[in-house]
Amino acid sequence: EIRKELYPGQTPQDRPDLIVRVFREKLEELKNKLFKKDILGKVRAYVYVVEFQKRGLPHAHFLLIMEGRYKLTCPEQYDLLISAELPNKKKYPELYKLVVKHMMHGPC
Structure with a gap:
């Protein structure tokens, strides 16, 4: 969404207004989604x-x-919602790609 609005040679950092x-x-x-559609309850x-x-x-x-x-x-209820595992690459290729791209961090 941001990149399509940039002029040639600009980076997102050049356009804090767009960000x-x-x-x-x-x-x-x-x-x-949280407060009107109650996606989490x-x-x-x-x-x-x-x-x-x-x-x-x-x-x-x-x-x-x-x-x-x-x-x-209880912990079991949290475990049903939260996972620290990578999604199955073959079963959920798009989700796997998004998690690896946006949620994986390098060593501290």
């Missing part, structure tokens, strides 16, 4: 902050307080 605009659209889309209360990384890239932190029946109460 923030796309981030804001994505953030609003996420909030709609019914949210009773929430708070979030937007921060900027060292190079100026925005990111958000959310705290969600779920209604009683949607609260996770």
Whole structure:
């Protein structure tokens, strides 16, 4: 979305206005899914902050307080939702590609 709006020779870092605009659209889309479409269950209360990384890239932190029946109460429930494993490369090639590209970090 950002790259298609760049002029020849520009990089995304040259256009913080585009970065923030796309981030804001994505953030609003996420909030709609979380609070109106209830993709994780019914949210009773929430708070979030937007921060900027060292190079100026925005990111958000959310705290969600779920209604009683949607609260996770034991480790097994968390394990059903959270995984630290790579998706099966043959079964989910697109997901595998996205995880490797965006979620894998080098050594500290």
